[in-house]
Amino acid sequence: MKKFILSLACMALPMAAxxxxxxxxxxxxxxxxxxxxxxxxxxxxVDILCELSGDCPDNCGDGKRQLGLLRAADGxxxxxxxxxxxxxxxAALELAPxxxxxxxxxxxxxxxxxxxxxxxxxxxxxxxVGDAEWVKANTxxxxxxxxxxxxxxxxxxxxxxxxxKAKIEKNGYLGLGLETDEAFIADWFSE
Amino acid sequence: MKRLLLSATLALAPVAGHAAEGERVQVKxxxxxxxCYYSGVMGGPEAVVGSAHHTCALWCSAxxxxxxxxxEDGEIYMVLKIEGDDGSASGDTxxxxxxxxxxxxxxxxxxxxxxxxxxEEVVADLGITNLNHEDFGPVPGFAIPKPKK
Numbered sequence: 001m002k003k004f005i006l007s008l009a010c011m012a013l014p015m016a017a018x019x020x021x022x023x024x025x026x027x028x029x030x031x032x033x034x035x036x037x038x039x040x041x042x043x044x045x046v047d048i049l050c051e052l053s054g055d056c057p058d059n060c061g062d063g064k065r066q067l068g069l070l071r072a073a074d075g076x077x078x079x080x081x082x083x084x085x086x087x088x089x090x091a092a093l094e095l096a097p098x099x100x101x102x103x104x105x106x107x108x109x110x111x112x113x114x115x116x117x118x119x120x121x122x123x124x125x126x127x128x129v130g131d132a133e134w135v136k137a138n139t140x141x142x143x144x145x146x147x148x149x150x151x152x153x154x155x156x157x158x159x160x161x162x163x164x165k166a167k168i169e170k171n172g173y174l175g176l177g178l179e180t181d182e183a184f185i186a187d188w189f190s191e
Numbered sequence: 192m193k194r195l196l197l198s199a200t201l202a203l204a205p206v207a208g209h210a211a212e213g214e215r216v217q218v219k220x221x222x223x224x225x226x227c228y229y230s231g232v233m234g235g236p237e238a239v240v241g242s243a244h245h246t247c248a249l250w251c252s253a254x255x256x257x258x259x260x261x262x263e264d265g266e267i268y269m270v271l272k273i274e275g276d277d278g279s280a281s282g283d284t285x286x287x288x289x290x291x292x293x294x295x296x297x298x299x300x301x302x303x304x305x306x307x308x309x310x311e312e313v314v315a316d317l318g319i320t321n322l323n324h325e326d327f328g329p330v331p332g333f334a335i336p337k338p339k340k
Contacts, residue, residue, distance in 0.1 A: 033231060052307055053298070055277070066257050115267075120229050
């Protein structure tokens with residue numbers, strides 16, 4: 001009986017320590033980040049606010065809420081902060097089509113105790129469990145373009161985004177007002 | 192012995208995904224973009240906050256990267272809702288508060304090493320108070336376009 005109890009207690013340990021290695025079979029591409037580790041695993045896509053507080057709208061909030069990955073192997077809630085585009089873009093819109101689905105993901109886990117980063121994830125590709133084909137997690141900018149036809153033009157999305165432009169036009173790049181901005185820019189770019 | 196077995200079994204239960212018990216807290220700190228902070232992709236933690244990083248904070252918030260509240264205690268609180276606005280991916284309220292120092296009253300949830308915060312009230316919005324642009328310049332460097340001559 002003692003042995004049985006010990007076994008149960010040992011089963012609990014990986015959940016607390018998050019020590020399992022999920023890098024096996026990962027094909028994630030490096031971003032050369034200090035604390036990155038390749039990580040491929042199966043999980044359920046969940047609305048994080050719903051998961052934590054019980055505040056649960058239909059369809060995980062239809063893309064306006066942050067979504068998490070409830071890892072199948074150990075029940076850990078992984079937080080995808082980033083999609084695979086180097087363009088200041090998050091992961092929620094990549095995960096939204098998979099609300100409540102069981103998926104497999106591949107990407108980079110960020111674990112940096114000095115900064116408090118634990119179970120923070122950059123998702124590079126996703127597929128429903130059992131599917132053969134991966135879907136790249138790089139659709140944010142296309143979805144943004146479809147939602148903002150009025151902002152069509154040259155340059156990256158973040159230079160054309162109406163809300164961002166309005167903020168900068170009102171408060172400057174530093175957010176401290178246009179006078180402060182003007183003085184700083186004149187000094188910063190002076191030869 | 193049965194009781195001991197039950198206790199050991201219950202110890203496994205919290206991973207099952209049930210709504211957790213929240214704790215009311217008051218947190219004062221800066222609304223930051225979490226990816227730049229956690230990943231170090233643009234430099235150390237002192238450089239990816241404040242006025243130096245304000246434009247990037249706008250980009251990341253609008254781009255759906257989670258925002259966090261960097262508390263005076265050094266902890267990051269991942270913000271899930273602000274005063275009824277649950278747009279935690281690219282929402283208007285969090286965009287309005289990018290780089291601002293705020294005093295928040297809300298409910299804290301802790302899960303798997305991260306702090307999650309539902310802000311019920313922004314008690315005070317102090318604006319941008321970390322004026323670190325003189326130390327670091329714009330972060331990233333291209334955040335402010337070079338003026339055309």
